[in-house]
Amino acid sequence: MTTELYVGEMAFAALADEWDALAARGMTDTPFQTLAYQRAWWTHLHPADGVLLTVAVRDEGGALAGIGCFFNVAGTLHFNGCVEESDYLDLIAPAKGATDVWNAVLDCLEAVDTPLWRCLELCNIPEASPTRTILPALARQRHYSFEEDPVEVCPIISLPDTFDAYLDSLDSKQRRELSRKLRRAEAADVVTTAVGPTDDIDAEVASFLELLQKSTLEKRDWLNEGRRAVFHEVARAAQAAGTLQLLFTAVEGRRAAALFNFDYRDRIWVYNSGLDPTAFAALSPGVVLTATAIERAIEAGRSEFDFLRGDEVYKYRFGAVDTRIYRQRLERPA
Known part of the structure; x- marks a missing residue:
């Protein structure tokens, strides 16, 4: 696999023709992974001191295999869109091969010419996402510290x-x-x-x-x-x-x-x-x-009616059942 790191919003234009086709095959395929949403959030809501870092991963044939879209604030990387408006966030990649894509993303982010960072603090990962098992294993291999905590619930009705x-x-x-x-x-x-x-x-x-x-x-x-x-x-x-x-x-x-x-x-x-x-x-x-x-x-x-984040009482009156979203924190050794 090969990687390319984009610094700044140029990533949205550079990957525009391929982004949504990949997101539609992603392990977390929600409205929040679409190009339109990711671009709108960064354009209007990004932190003033944030730097957008997007890693594009391509397979041996040159096809886009993954997108890791993050922003860096004071040495901590967050998913683009984190936290309030974006109910589900994740690496944009198919479940098959997601481990290889995450490995390639981390390799790219560790490169010496990447803006300095110490932590990955990733919010709103769905409970069923493969990321929840992939990143703990990669953290052990790379001697990162790792923590995971539930963030909130997303009540859903199965129709x-x-x-x-x-x-x-x-x-x-x-x-x-x-x-x-x-x-x-x-x-x-x-x-x-x-x-x-x-x-x-x-x-x-x-x-x-x-x-x-x-x-x-x-x-x-x-x-x-x-x-x-x-x-x-x-x-x-x-x-x-x-x-x-x-x-x-x-x-x-x-x-x-x-x-x-x-x-x-x-x-x-x-x-x-x-x-x-x-x-x-x-x-x-x-x-x-x-x-x-x-x-x-x-x-x-x-098939489903998703109330998204929040445990407001009215959602349960309509018969919704909780699913959870998680925060993962990985910290590189000094």
Whole structure:
């Protein structure tokens, strides 16, 4: 295998024609490994003192076999995208051969002309990722210290074949409560709409962000200009790729709740949500919208509904079950 190290954002242009094809075959294939997301995060949210380091690994035939995209801050390397906005991060490489790719990446990063670093601190690695077994073994071989800790949970619903079967899977109290809210919403003509491929995406994202910042004080403070720009840029790319699911619930023509999801690789990924707490609260528009999104996912034949990071109580009321993401820390010997 051969490697090439790119310093700075030139990596995105240099690998643009190959990036997404590799990500689609990756051991962790999520919206967060796509070129559009990785580029948007770095462009708008990278730390001011961070240096982007991207290692491209090629096989003997010259085909792209792996991408390790990191940033260096004060001698510690992190996955590009770490930590808050990117729920799943990993080396971009197929599971088969991932050990060889990780070896090549570490060899490249250890080269004398690489900007100095002492630690790899890698966040949000999915529990099923081969990285979780590969890196401890490589750390032992290279005499690195190694630590792994769970970071957070990502609750997921495994979807059945029908919405009725989904409702039957809930505990009886939640099933009755959800059914009652759906009947009430239907009687009140609560309307759910989805942004389409020809809609004005910037206007629709602006409407979504208005609801997001109304949701809680925490979300209002979290939504800085960089994150606004990421939402817009990622939404434009996902709309073009056909993987955006931007849903709104409205009552009497007034939008009350919204979901910004990705419809990607047989799974719905709930990236973020918005809710106007003053708009028709008695009709539970946020609950109705989430239930509607689950119903649409089942009708479309999707296999999972991923709420992404966070252990908020409402996710478990919808029947989600925890999966975990992990942090790994490797430190080179002095």
